[in-house]
Amino acid sequence: MPEFADAIVFSSVNEVSHQTVELPPCGPDEIVCETLYTFVSPGTELRVLGGQYSKPKDFPLVPGYSAVARVLEVGTEVSGIRVGDLVSGRNPKAVAGVGAMWGGQASRHVYATRGEDRIVLLPKEADPLDYVVAEVAAISHRGIDAARPRAEETAVVIGQGMIGTFSAAWLLNHGCRVIVCDVDAGRLEKARSRGVAEAVNMMDEDAMGRLEFLLNGGADIVVESSGTSAGIQAAYRLLRKKPQAYGDDYKVEPIGFYGDDWPRLVVQANYIDEVSINPFSFFSGEGVTVLTPSDRGVEDRQKVVEAIRSGHLSGRDFVDLVLPYKEAASGYRKLLEREVSSVAFSWQSEKK
Template structure:
């Protein structure tokens, strides 16, 4: 039996610690020692507040982004070695506490069916702890099929929006970043965005449209708010019918638009109910609405490769690296001051 330490959400907005025992490792599992875990001001802080079904499941172990080192391998496991570094999303936690998702712990049981990602030889695990979250952004960006020189607007510069902005820049897009936080907008400049717009500006829509020459080819909505969705609908490029002169009504040939529709990618997780009246809100003959549900294994592999090739500089997305024993204060900062603390990595070396 293996004894572990874990960060525990004891109740709404209360963080503590616990000591637990993992189940016996099976022949199809590996025992992995955690090196680092990643947390942003998004999903986990909402779980801490009781959202995503957590309200009636406290106490629980949170966390879904971890990297660690294989220390023991089951008899049936092939293709992995002791000493390998993995990025993984834990599936098997202690039996005596609920896990949502259980990543914030000192050790994990990881099966091959859990699809751990083998990191490149000689990797610094700190570089790849962001890959789980980066893969979510990467899936949304790939869904939009960005083309060089297209105009892209990213609403929200939390972690998901920030990765999206950086990836779109790497694809040669002209990227405009939007957020309420000046510190987040300043950070987005380090990713190479073309321009930043303060969401609270009274003429924010007109300012963004000026950068986009009337509308964006694609909008990534990553704020997770109803206001962000409404803004996305206002910013997308229109494909309206036009009048050649006041007396002649002309409808553009549809063949000129099919395959070239503007795209909206809803990357946020929405607690509020979102509504859409296509005729009124979009005012366009065609807009592709894309809603990536999660990241898959291929997305995670692509995110690791983007980090390896330095398409993504992971250190730009990490605000603080602290011992996991500082979790209560770290989560408080993420929850109460998300504009000041963008993300935290917990170091489990202790």
């Protein structure tokens, strides 16, 4: 007998609807799961909805990739996973008759148990809502992990969408002095409440001067997560330079320069517009380590699950609004209009 699921569907550009979809059969090394919560990845899903990451031929499609689910059925060759386990899932097996980018916003899924798309087990007795952010948070974690932050280093995060928000959180966990910037006052206020050293509104006339004064010569790490050309241009100005790049009036050389380490630029965004730079003027001071992490691996996802389990990250603190999945259109509208920064959908409310 075929199995069916409810799904949030982008039926065309800027149109959100619902559709019943038929699940693919469960293969021998796959599992069937019922969804408890999904989390919207705003940057990706809103660009898909708006047509920047999609073309007319791609619609209708099921968006999303971040879900917490309960295992209902295991394939005949599955080992180590049991019915009833809670899992964090990313890209599920595609369904027929509708596209996927990346198919996560649905009430049931067939997931792989092998390869990079496999599920990650959650701790027993886990609060599903606390872990619904894990897949998105793992993207930021990968970039920050690559930068190898050290306690007492100064870091700037440009942009306070979800990737930038989680980037700031991971840097704070490493003991860094974290400064964030954005153009949205509400996002900046949330960043302050989470413990950043300073939050600068880039709409202020003296924003760059304020940042440069706070940095006293530049940041050890800059995370560019705004996805804008202006963000990239700001990033190069904010990176610390070698002593000779400061000018004649800078007299006290930071002791860290003698450690033979370069400042790090972490590019944690996708860019719709092309960004052009002159390397010799962009990387003033003779060198910058540029990191361009993409996606996240199983090990990144597991590290985030452990961070939530151990109390180093409270996932539910990053969920502004929880809505029944049938109110998805309202949730995406609130994100577009910046009434909220993050939305999770509940898929079990009608059964309670």
